[in-house]
Structures are given as C-alpha cells and as structure tokens.
Amino acid sequence: MTETASRPTLEAVAARAGVSRATVSRVVNGGDGVREPLVERVRRAVEELGYVPNQAARSLVTRRHDxxxxxxxxxxxxxxxxxxxxxxxxxxxxxxxxxxxxxxxxxxxxxxxxxxxxxxxxxxxxxxxxxxxxxxxxxxxxxxxxxxxxxxxxxxxxxxxxxxxxxxxxxDNRGGAREAVRHLVGLGRTRVAHLTGPLDQTSAADRLEGFRDVRGDADPRLVVESDFTPGGGERAMRELLDRCPDVDAVFAANDLTASGALRVLREHGRRVPEDVAVVGFDDMLPVAEQTDPPLTTVRQDIxxxxxxxxxxxxxxxxxxxxxxxxxxxxxxxxxxxxxxxxxxxxx
Amino acid sequence: MTETASRPTLEAVAARAGVSRATVSRVVNGGDGVREPLVERVRRAVEELGYVPNQAARSLVTRRHDxxxxxxxxxxxxxxxxxxxxxxxxxxxxxxxxxxxxxxxxxxxxxxxxxxxxxxxxxxxxxxxxxxxxxxxxxxxxxxxxxxxxxxxxxxxxxxxxxxxxxxxxxDNRGGAREAVRHLVGLGRTRVAHLTGPLDQTSAADRLEGFRDVRGDADPRLVVESDFTPGGGERAMRELLDRCPDVDAVFAANDLTASGALRVLREHGRRVPEDVAVVGFDDMLPVAEQTDPPLTTVRQDIxxxxxxxxxxxxxxxxxxxxxxxxxxxxxxxxxxxxxxxxxxxxx
DNA sequence: GACCCTCGCGAGAGCGCTCTCATCCCCCCT
DNA sequence: AGGGGGGATGAGAGCGCTCTCGCGAGGGTC
Missing domain, CATH: 3.40.50.2300 (Response regulator)
Incomplete structure (x- = not known):
C-alpha cells in the first residue's frame, strides 16, 4: 500500500519547525543567512517529515530545471x-x-x-x-x-x-589517425592503405585527413571508402586487395572495419601483421581484444x-x-x- | 542572440484569441467541449505566438509529469x-x-x-x-x-x-537455454557442457536451470561457472577441457563467453563444430557474427x-x-x- | 548613550497552469 | 410560446515554491 497521502510541503515543515516558509526555503537551499540553531531545527523537521522539495513548484518560479x-x-x-x-x-x-x-x-x-x-x-x-x-x-x-x-x-x-x-x-581524430599511420610507417611499411568511414561524418572525414597528413602523396587507390561496419570492412578490404595486391599495411577508420578487414586478410592467406599490418580506431574493447590477432588501435577516452x-x-x-x-x-x-x-x- | 524575452503564457494566448484562460487550456489539452470556431481561433493564436505550455506549472497542479x-x-x-x-x-x-x-x-x-x-x-x-x-x-x-x-x-x-x-x-532465459541444449543434443552430442554466467544474476541462473531441464543428469563437472566475459569464457573453457577432455558440445551462457571459449578451443586444436559444437546466448551482433566460426546462438528481442x-x-x-x-x-x-x-x- | 548599519527572519505576492463552479445561452419539449 | 435542461464559456482559487521587502534586534562607532 503506497501512501496516496500527499507528500509534506514546505508549509508543513515550517509549521513543525515553528518558523516561516521563507526560512525553511533558505535552509533547504543551502542555509545561508540563517542562524545555526534554527538551521538545525529545520533540518530535523525536514528529516522527520521526509520532506522532498517539489521540483515543479520550484521550477515554476526559478525557471531552472536542473x-x-x-x-x-x-x-x-x-x-x-x-x-x-x-x-x-x-x-x-x-x-x-x-x-x-x-x-x-x-x-x-x-x-x-x-x-x-x-x-x-x-x-x-x-x-x-x-x-x-x-x-x-x-x-x-x-x-x-x-x-x-x-x-x-x-x-x-x-x-x-x-x-x-x-x-x-x-x-583528436586527425591526430590519432596521424599517429596510427606513422606507426605503420615506422614499422617500415611502404604501401599503407586507409579504409575510411562514411565520409559524411566528421569523425571519418577527420581520420582521412590525418591519413593524408602523413601519406598525402600516396597512391589514391590505397584509399577505399567504407562505412564503419564489419561487412563494409570486408568489402573494402576485398576491393583494396584487388586494386593493390602489394598492400602491406592498413589503417582502418574504426575497429569494426578493421575486424572485417582482418577476416578477409585471413581468408586470402595474408598473415597479420607479417604480411599486412593493421591498425584500427576506437579501441572498442569487445571487438579490439577479440580479433585474431588482437588489434592495435587508437584509443579515445569516450x-x-x-x-x-x-x-x-x-x-x-x-x-x-x-x-x-x-x-x-x-x-x-x-x-x-x-x-x-x-x-x-x-x- | 537567443531571446531572453519570456515565452508567451496561456494568458497571452487567451488575450490574443479573445477568450478566457480556461478555454485556451481546454483547447491545448484536446479541445473537448469547445466549439469549432473558438478552437480554430485559439489554435491560430497558439501558432502565432509560438506558445508552448509550461510543464512545471502544469505538473504543479496535475501532479503528473509525463x-x-x-x-x-x-x-x-x-x-x-x-x-x-x-x-x-x-x-x-x-x-x-x-x-x-x-x-x-x-x-x-x-x-x-x-x-x-x-x-x-x-x-x-x-x-x-x-x-x-x-x-x-x-x-x-x-x-x-x-x-x-x-x-x-x-x-x-x-x-x-x-x-x-x-x-x-x-x-525466456530458461526456455531459450533448453532450446540451445536440445539443439546440441539433436546434433548427436553426448558430452554437453555449460559455461554459466555469474549465478547471482537471474538471467544466468535461469539459463543454468534451462540447461538442467534437459541435462539434469549430466556429469556435474560439465558445468563450469563463468562470468559473461570473454576472458571468463577462456578460463572456464580451459578448466572444462582439463576436467572433461572428451566434451563435444558447449552451451555458453552468453555470446561473449562463447567467443572466449571458441578461442581456447582453436588454441587447443579442436575444430568447431566438428569436434566441439558451441552455442551462445544473446545474439549480440557485433560478437556473434564476428566469431570464427560465426556463432549459433539464442536470440532475444531486446x-x-x-x-x-x-x-x-x-x-x-x-x-x-x-x-x-x-x-x-x-x-x-x-x-x-x-x-x-x-x-x-x-x- | 544615541545613532546607524547590518543581519536574521517573516509576510506576502506571484510563477503559469488546471479545475471546479457558476453563469449564460440556445435549443428542445410540451 | 414559455420553461427547463444541457452544453459551452468565464471567473477565480490555489498547486508549492522562491524572493523581494520590511521590520526588528543586535553590535559597532563616536
């Protein structure tokens, strides 16, 4: 039986504490400008009655909603x-x-x-x-x-x-992408590809920019548009392998794309990372750690x-x-x- | 420059439409009991003024918040x-x-x-x-x-x-589990194991019940407690292989657990599903479709x-x-x- | 010791809405 | 054609709160 009995109001607390509504209000809202003994008395009344301010009434006058x-x-x-x-x-x-x-x-x-x-x-x-x-x-x-x-x-x-x-x-999508690509380059890879995300999203566009910052001069065929999904990653990877069989590194726009790419790579008998190194983006834990091999990726603190x-x-x-x-x-x-x-x- | 100018009130709409507050209120709340021409007039005033009811004021009296x-x-x-x-x-x-x-x-x-x-x-x-x-x-x-x-x-x-x-x-965790286990049994498997979830969660407990409904008489060593995580799945699978090397089917309490189990199985050179059949639970898409091989699992419409x-x-x-x-x-x-x-x- | 200032507290007005009543008008019934 | 009923409208109270004011008391200053 949940009480239909209405909740106590400011008025009730005031009555119980023997003070005015204004004073209760002051105490409830921080207690500035109210002397200690009174504050104490009001606090107790609030406690005893289980008073909780009515947010609607409050918002009505303060125009704040928290x-x-x-x-x-x-x-x-x-x-x-x-x-x-x-x-x-x-x-x-x-x-x-x-x-x-x-x-x-x-x-x-x-x-x-x-x-x-x-x-x-x-x-x-x-x-x-x-x-x-x-x-x-x-x-x-x-x-x-x-x-x-x-x-x-x-x-x-x-x-x-x-x-x-x-x-x-x-x-820092762009900076992260740069770091990923530089890492690949640092590994001595020379045919570094990028599987993009949907380019109407700024994050995908920025990651592509980052890739270009480092490999602006790359063979344009090394950039394949994809869509942030595993399926898209598979498709993009197939196309990439088709266009550039000599690719030795892939920077995927996100981990899901990378997981798809990994699958296709395995399917084609390419060893990762020996033949093709792969880097993802996001560090989406259930994905990045589950791939085979576990994914090197760019983490963002979401x-x-x-x-x-x-x-x-x-x-x-x-x-x-x-x-x-x-x-x-x-x-x-x-x-x-x-x-x-x-x-x-x-x- | 967003207008600090206060939003129009019911009063304002009433004035503009040349009716009382009450009538505007009626129209705004469905318009029952107000004659058509008036309704129309009020609607127009609302439109012109861009009136939006103040939810706080409304809640204050209705005690409803929607x-x-x-x-x-x-x-x-x-x-x-x-x-x-x-x-x-x-x-x-x-x-x-x-x-x-x-x-x-x-x-x-x-x-x-x-x-x-x-x-x-x-x-x-x-x-x-x-x-x-x-x-x-x-x-x-x-x-x-x-x-x-x-x-x-x-x-x-x-x-x-x-x-x-x-x-x-x-x-229907229990029923789903039953179905999963029956499927395994239907495949001719005789040593069917279960990697549980954390048993302080009802979903995990219910899935275990479902398993027991079908294999209540199973070797107790075939039930290994786990925790719904891939890591936990790996650990549990290792233990299971250790206890019962002859296991030929695994029902994992969720897909994550299954993915861990799959990894360990592969590591141990067991073929899936030939040597060991594996079923998960949840049909968590990014996981279930990404595993190798793709996971047979119990889907729930979340x-x-x-x-x-x-x-x-x-x-x-x-x-x-x-x-x-x-x-x-x-x-x-x-x-x-x-x-x-x-x-x-x-x- | 008188004055002023400050600080603590209470009184009261209203925030914008809904809802109950009372009122009024129109229409229908006899 | 008159009376009654019912439906449409308006008036007004009040939801629970905050906040401005005003008053009274206390303390400092000369």
Whole structure:
C-alpha cells in the first residue's frame, strides 16, 4: 500500500519547525543567512517529515530545471551496435549527477522526431542540451540552435557556417589517425592503405585527413571508402586487395572495419601483421581484444568526452543564459581530446 | 542572440484569441467541449505566438509529469560493454515518445547512488520507473518499491519475497537455454557442457536451470561457472577441457563467453563444430557474427523488451496510481518474451 | 548613550497552469 | 410560446515554491 497521502510541503515543515516558509526555503537551499540553531531545527523537521522539495513548484518560479537533455540522433542502427554512446552517457551522467542535474534522454528516429525534439527544447523544459549529431547534413543542430537552448555538441558538427559559435567536444581524430599511420610507417611499411568511414561524418572525414597528413602523396587507390561496419570492412578490404595486391599495411577508420578487414586478410592467406599490418580506431574493447590477432588501435577516452561535455554545458549555464556567450574570454568553442595508440598484435 | 524575452503564457494566448484562460487550456489539452470556431481561433493564436505550455506549472497542479525514470544499476563495466541497454533504451524511448512521455535516465554507480535514486523517485519527479536490476542481492529494487512509485522491472528480479507483486519483463532465459541444449543434443552430442554466467544474476541462473531441464543428469563437472566475459569464457573453457577432455558440445551462457571459449578451443586444436559444437546466448551482433566460426546462438528481442516494459508501465499509470494494483484481473506480473535459436556455423 | 548599519527572519505576492463552479445561452419539449 | 435542461464559456482559487521587502534586534562607532 503506497501512501496516496500527499507528500509534506514546505508549509508543513515550517509549521513543525515553528518558523516561516521563507526560512525553511533558505535552509533547504543551502542555509545561508540563517542562524545555526534554527538551521538545525529545520533540518530535523525536514528529516522527520521526509520532506522532498517539489521540483515543479520550484521550477515554476526559478525557471531552472536542473535538467539537461541529451539528444542522440540515430539515423542508423549502427550507432547502437557499439558501446560508444553508452560510455558517453555514463560520463555525462556522472558529471550531471555530481551537480544535481537530471538527464533527460531524447532519442531521435528520423526527421519526424526532429520537430518533436526542437519543440521540446524550445519549450524550456531543460536548462541545456548535449547533442550528438554525426552527419554533415543533419538539420538537427540548426533546429536546436534555433530553439535558443544552451548547447554543447558531441563531435565536431559538420555543419559550421561560421555565423554562430558552436561549442563542441571531440576526440583528436586527425591526430590519432596521424599517429596510427606513422606507426605503420615506422614499422617500415611502404604501401599503407586507409579504409575510411562514411565520409559524411566528421569523425571519418577527420581520420582521412590525418591519413593524408602523413601519406598525402600516396597512391589514391590505397584509399577505399567504407562505412564503419564489419561487412563494409570486408568489402573494402576485398576491393583494396584487388586494386593493390602489394598492400602491406592498413589503417582502418574504426575497429569494426578493421575486424572485417582482418577476416578477409585471413581468408586470402595474408598473415597479420607479417604480411599486412593493421591498425584500427576506437579501441572498442569487445571487438579490439577479440580479433585474431588482437588489434592495435587508437584509443579515445569516450567517457571523459561525455564528462567534459557536461562540464562545459553546466559551466555555461552558470554564467550566461544563451549559447552565444559573448564574453571575449569565453571558453574555447571546441575542445579536442587526445588519443593514444594501443599496441597489440596486429601492427 | 537567443531571446531572453519570456515565452508567451496561456494568458497571452487567451488575450490574443479573445477568450478566457480556461478555454485556451481546454483547447491545448484536446479541445473537448469547445466549439469549432473558438478552437480554430485559439489554435491560430497558439501558432502565432509560438506558445508552448509550461510543464512545471502544469505538473504543479496535475501532479503528473509525463516523465518516466529509467534506472540502470551498473555495478560492473561489463554492462556497458554490450549493446544490451542501448537497445533496451531504444525500445523504451520509442514507446514513451509515442505517448508523449519523457525519459529521465538514472545511472547508478555503487551504493552511494542508491539513496540518491530512491530520494529522487520518492520526490515525485516522475510518474513511474523502469528498473534494471541484475543482481540477486541488489538492494535497489527494495528501495524503489519503498519509494512508492509505479515500477516495472527489466529482467526477473532475483529478490522476490512474495510479499509484493512485482511487475517485470524478461526473456525466456530458461526456455531459450533448453532450446540451445536440445539443439546440441539433436546434433548427436553426448558430452554437453555449460559455461554459466555469474549465478547471482537471474538471467544466468535461469539459463543454468534451462540447461538442467534437459541435462539434469549430466556429469556435474560439465558445468563450469563463468562470468559473461570473454576472458571468463577462456578460463572456464580451459578448466572444462582439463576436467572433461572428451566434451563435444558447449552451451555458453552468453555470446561473449562463447567467443572466449571458441578461442581456447582453436588454441587447443579442436575444430568447431566438428569436434566441439558451441552455442551462445544473446545474439549480440557485433560478437556473434564476428566469431570464427560465426556463432549459433539464442536470440532475444531486446528492443521489444524495452517497448513492452514501457507499455506496461504506461498502462498501469493510466488506471491505478500505485504499484500494488489490486484489481483482481490485473495484468500478469511477469511477462516473458520468447527467444529463438539462430543457427550459424558453430553448432 | 544615541545613532546607524547590518543581519536574521517573516509576510506576502506571484510563477503559469488546471479545475471546479457558476453563469449564460440556445435549443428542445410540451 | 414559455420553461427547463444541457452544453459551452468565464471567473477565480490555489498547486508549492522562491524572493523581494520590511521590520526588528543586535553590535559597532563616536
């Protein structure tokens, strides 16, 4: 029998403690400007009554919600096939929790949902938004900026017309890719190929850039477009082997692609890493450690990324109210997190 | 420059449409009992002003939030290494969205967070909760029931003292396990082993039960306890090979465990499925399809599970207010979803 | 010792909405 | 044609909280 009896209100606590509502409110919100004995008395009353503030009533007047929306645009199932978002969410959750904020999760499924999300954000239900938009042509970021809600993006938004400041957090995809390719080169490999991700995603585009930074002069046939999936990796690897049978190193845009490539390599009797060295990207644990041989890859600290996104948003919330914070010394609009090369057996 | 100008209120819409607040409210909430021309006029005013109801004000009086908490207790990192929750969340999100409910995500990290979650739920910030508790000794479910919030559990809660009705949704772990083992037996295998999951989780315990249903009389050495991880699978498989070198079939409690077992089998020169047939559980795509050979496994529809959980909760919310709904014809307290065997190459 | 300033506390107004009532109008029934 | 009923609309209270003010008490200064 769960009590339908209504929860105690501020009023009730005030009555019990023999003080005014205002004083209880002060104590509940930090207790500044209230003398110790009173604070104590109120605390006890709160305790005894099991009082919990009514967030709706509070929000109504403060216009604060202590809630942040996390928007994950998920055009593809792939997104959910890897633990990327889960880790990111964990980081976000930790940071939010530490600052007493709630996490409202908004998953979008196609265009129809965009309007819904935009309306929700515009409705002022949350204090800010953390948005993951992976595609260059995604209209969502624009809509969200239009909603006038402080926002931090996860991953560099492809869309950047320069007219607005965009705050984002991203891994150093380009630098990581460079490191991966340099490692391959350092191994003495001369025919280094790259299996890209879908190039309409900034992460994939940036990794390709990194590859080009080191091997800009490479045979263009050594770059094969793929799609971040194992199946795509297989296809791309087949094509690569077909085009350039003499390839001796492969930098795959992510671990899943690498796993597909590995399979095809084995199938073709190429030894890894002896004949062909392979490096992945992400360090997706269940994949990278399970491949045969275990994958050398570029690790990014995904959880930390989430944490920093949340931190940035919360910090922005504290000072300004809008995204376009125009203090000249405003925090950098893009935070890029370092990556590290994890050496296993494949390269 | 995002407008700090306050959003239009009901009052403003009423003024513009030349009607009373009450009428606008009626229109906004469905328009019943308002004549067509008026409805039209109000709709237009809403449109022109870009009015969005203030949820806080609304909740304050209705005591409804149109929000549901999803609580994921995450004692282990493992939980996040597989896409299980992501899929579940997706299903939940879809259903919630379809009913205009928001999803508040509560991730817990250890005991300290339990109190936080309990307080939050007790605080009446959400209308109900969807809870994933995986461990037998988890105190969270109890706390949550204490909070007096309508709740649906994901997975059969180990804890069940029988004093309360518990609504939960689960896969047919036991039946799926039976099917897997029968498949192995049907292949003519006689020395069928089981690598269990952590037995303090009901899913693992249920799968073991399923195994026993078919092979209750099996040599006890054929059951090796493991932990749902690839590493654990390797260890368990080694031990199994050590104990029973003549084993000719393995039912692993999940795909990750199977992948570890597969590796050890290969290492020991056993051919799969010729020498040893292997079946997993979960049909975790990035894993099950990537193993060598591809894994025969038991699939559960995880997304559907999430959807059903949400549906159950929402339905309960509509009629009663408490968990302990005492209508005699109440919906079943446990919904068990079917599983299907997916045949690939490993068995 | 009188003055002023400060600090602690209480009173009261309202945040934007819903919902109950009372009112009013129109239509139907006799 | 008059009365009654019912449905459509408006008025107003109040949900639980915060926050501004004002008042009173205490301490410092000369």
């Amino acid at each position: 809630a942040v929306a996390v928007v994950i645009a998920e055009p593809e199932t792939r997104v959910f096939a890897d633990p990327f978002f889960a880790l990111q969410l964990r980081g976000i959750s930790k940071e939010l929790t530490a600052h007493d904020n709630q996490l409202v999760l908004l998953l979008t499924e196609g265009r129809a949902d965009h309007a819904r999300v935009a309306r929700y954000l515009a409705g002022g239900h949350v204090d800010g938004a953390l948005v993951f938009s992976l595609h260059l042509d995604d209209p969502l970021p624009g809509l969200i900026q239009g909603a006038g809600v402080p926002t931090v993006f996860g991953g560099r938004p492809g869309w950047s017309d320069g007219t607005r400041d965009v705050v984002y957090v991203d891994s 959880e930390e990324m989430g944490r920093i996104m949340a931190r940035l948003l919360l910090r922005g919330l504290d000072r300004g109210t809008t995204t376009t914070d125009d203090t000249p010394d405003a925090s950098p609009s893009g935070v890029v997190l370092p990556t590290t090369l994890v050496r296993r057996a494949s390269a | 929000a549901v908490a999803v609580v994921i207790a995450e004692p282990e990192t493992r939980v996040f290494a597989d896409p299980f929750f992501a899929l579940q969340l997706r299903g939940i999100s879809k259903e919630l969205t379809a009913h205009d409910n928001q999803l508040v995500l509560l991730l817990t990290e250890g005991r300290a967070d339990h109190a936080r979650v309990a307080r939050y739920l007790a605080g009446g910030h959400v209308d109900g909760a969807l809870v994933f508790s995986l461990h037998l000794d988890d105190p969270l479910p109890g706390l949550i029931q204490g909070a007096g919030v309508p709740t649906v559990f994901g997975g059969r809660p180990g804890w069940s003292d029988g004093t309360r009705d518990v609504v939960y949704v689960d896969s 997304e559907e599970m999430g959807r059903i959980m949400a549906r159950l909760l929402l339905r309960g919310l509509d009629r009663g207010t408490t968990t302990t709904d005492d209508t005699p014809d109440a919906s079943p307290s446990g919904v068990v979803l079917p599983t299907t065997l997916v045949r690939r190459a490993s068995a």
